[in-house]
Amino acid sequence: MPFTTPFADRLNNVETSAIRELFKLLGKPGIISFAGGFPDSALFDVDGIREAVNAALTEEAGAALQYGATEGYQPLREQLAAFMASKGNQGVGANDLIVTTGSQQALDLLGKTLVSPGDKVIVEGPTFLATIQCFRLYGADLVTAPVDGDGVQTDALERLIVEHKPKFIYLIPTFGNPSGAMLSLERRKRVLELAVQHQVLVVEDDPYGDLYFGEAPPPSLLALSAQVPGSRDHLVHCGSLSKVLSPGLRVGWMVGPAELLAKATMCKQFSDAHTSTFAQATAAQYLKAGRMPATLAKVRAVYAERAAAMGDALRSDLGDAISFVQPQGGLFVWARLTGAGGKTADGGQLAKRAIDQGVAFVPGAPFYTNHPDHATLRLSFATVGVDRIREGVARLKAAL
Template sequence: MTPPRRHDDFAAPPPPAAETPCYPFAARARDLKRSEIREFLRHAGRPGMISLAGGLPAAELFDRDGLAAATAMVLRERPAAALQYGMTEGQPRLREALSALLRERGIAAADDGLLVTTGSQQAIDLLARIFIEPGDTVVVERPCYLAAVQAFALAGARLLTLPTDADGACVDRLDDCLGGPPPKFVYLVSTFANPTGATLAHERRLALLRWAVRHRVFVVEDDPYGELRFAGSAVPPLLALAAEVPGAADWCGYLSSLSKTVAPGLRVGWMQLPPAVAEQAGRVKQTLDLHTSSLAQEVAAAYLASGRLPAALVRARARYRDQAEALAAALRCRFGERLQFAMPEGGMFLWARFADGTDTSALLPAALAQSVLYVPGAAFYADAPERATLRLSYAGTPPELADEAAARLARALAAG
């Protein structure tokens, strides 16, 4: 007698494994590599991990009370301005506040050259969009800020690299970049560069401006870290020095952000550009996102108007100084001459190199096994990388963890 059929005998057979559809992505998107840093940060939240990888400001430094008060005031007194669509160029109150910041940095801010952006990363993207045709040349530092390299690659640029040393980009090598069509622009992080922490020397800044005028090549100065100086003497931004080089203001743009000084979650950046460049960038921005968040801009404007930023910067500089000194001392103690680095005067990064040629990409799995994370230097090169390099961020590592971080790195090196 046939046994009765069970309920699950009537279940439909499992569907075949789905294949990923072959979408017709554009080549520029299909060929774009993921950010290695973003991939590394997946590990940062692991229990017990000490992360020296991310370029994130210390969350404890966020002025939560000041930002809460600014937000409450805006929603109470300026709800229409904060919650409505706004001008592509930026909210008037924030533009006024940013112009005041620029004047404090020695930059004469022209209203028709100021454009508020969704973080300085959007500023980089906008300049790439308005200047670069596929195959055009852009000059970047070697090594260079990774997300800028990605933005230029997405636009189809051919990247030429400029060597760097302790005084920043070696601008005397710029003529080496003139063998073919002139570059569309030169991009550099002028002060406390990411990843090297170096600052472009005063005389090199003037030489760069003279070169730009002579060859009619635009210079993009990215300055997210300049306010975080905790040692040494400040060097004026390129756009401030442009007054000393006739015609230089026409060939120089300045980018900055509140991400490292107030809070990255605001996503508020800005550019000061020659008016014709600002107008073109504004048109493209209008097409991309209409405008940067009105709410974020109004909160940022209210916070800047509150007068709390200078004290917040004092706290940040003191904290980063202590953390940089603690990490540097721990590394010297654990590695001696085997790990070479220069002590930074500000910013968030310590750039190091193993004198024995240790490949820091190959070392990373051993470091993760020891619960310490860094970024291999290879991630920052637009050309052949120097594999013995690594970027260490002290911004999120309290002084009391510095020795343990160095000890774990030393154990990883011994195990590898």
């Protein structure tokens, strides 16, 4: 018999992820995928993680295998605070953050604690697809702030703040997904000034900030908040080990005002009680062992080479039929089809043709809350070697 119980009204605001649906098409043998937003599993520090697991079971087996505090495993909170301090985030202590099951749970907790149906929330256009789905699930009315190669356009952001008086602003300032954009230092400071001036909360999502090529990016909003008096009170910072260590550990964290963390902790108790203590103990031991700097150096070098190869191939093979800003870090090239030479300018149409040619990517339209740019597309270079990147771009050319 069919299922007849009505679903919650909130589900009317969301739909299945376009990216997850695309993955169903990737079973074709020999396909080259630029679609996923995954780190390369071949780069995982398996030996280091194995040692961390063994250390957790040797030194703290009882704690690692037992229920734990909702706020997080204290040794991990201490290690995360030290990790953040090493990147310039001074003044963040272990008790200033809570551990989440990946940074995506932090977004869900923000939705639960802050969003009432009809609340305005400003996001970048384009932005992380799961963010759109998460905040809409709780009834948010999403407002889009435009993005260019230097990140969110702060003049436009200020106008939107004045017009909509949002509950909060959600940004990925460093190598955003999908845009790959890096918010300039000047704009970072301006965002913090706007937070204070308009008394509005800013959420900084930072899963990619450690994956830079060449020079390090500007300091995080959290690190810069010391230079803008009062801004720390209007700032949430979400971090993750998924892109730099292992997504399977599902370890993220959230820094924010004490009152917000208390409410988020309460809501987390309702959902999973606590993030896996075994995963937390493993992550704590890994950070304690001091292996992260070498791991980051390795993955940065590999991703930088792949990003350069993809940029070179796109310029060589697709020429003026595509435009993009060469990424300075992260996992993605965000591009726009120009239609030059009579080639297609529709990312969705090209995605279907590309599958037939044996290459996959994600069309850009789903990353917009409204008025999508159908000419855009997201290409990930993270999990594909240089030779396969060149072949995949050649296949993309054949699909144009």
